[in-house]
Amino acid sequence: MIKLDFVTAIAIFLIIPILFVFIRWVFYNCYRNEGLDYQSDYLQQCPYCNYLFFCYDNASMRECPRCHSLIASAEDAGKEEGHDKISEKDPQ
Ligand SMILES: [Zn+2]
Secondary structure, eight states: OOOOOHHHHHHHHHHHHHHHHHHHHHHHHHHHHHHHHHHHTSEEEOTTTOOEEEOOSOOSEEEOTTTOOEEEOHHHHHHTTTOOHHHHHOOO
16 A cells, blocks of 8 residues: 655645646647637638628638628738729729
């Protein structure tokens, strides 16, 4: 039979749950951002009403669910950065 004094028994019963919580916390912090990165690819913000919504299709134009505005995808908006589309279309 294993002989333990009272202090050692209390220390063992305290260390085991603390180690369990610490290991769970480490794994939680290591793997919690994978889902967010995956989800943030589909996160879209309407530039007109600032409404955030998820859009899972790969269409070039998306529609805001709140104000029903048509929004270009992030890739298309990046290509047009620095250019004023209205002045290009305007003949004057
Ligand atoms: Zn909107």
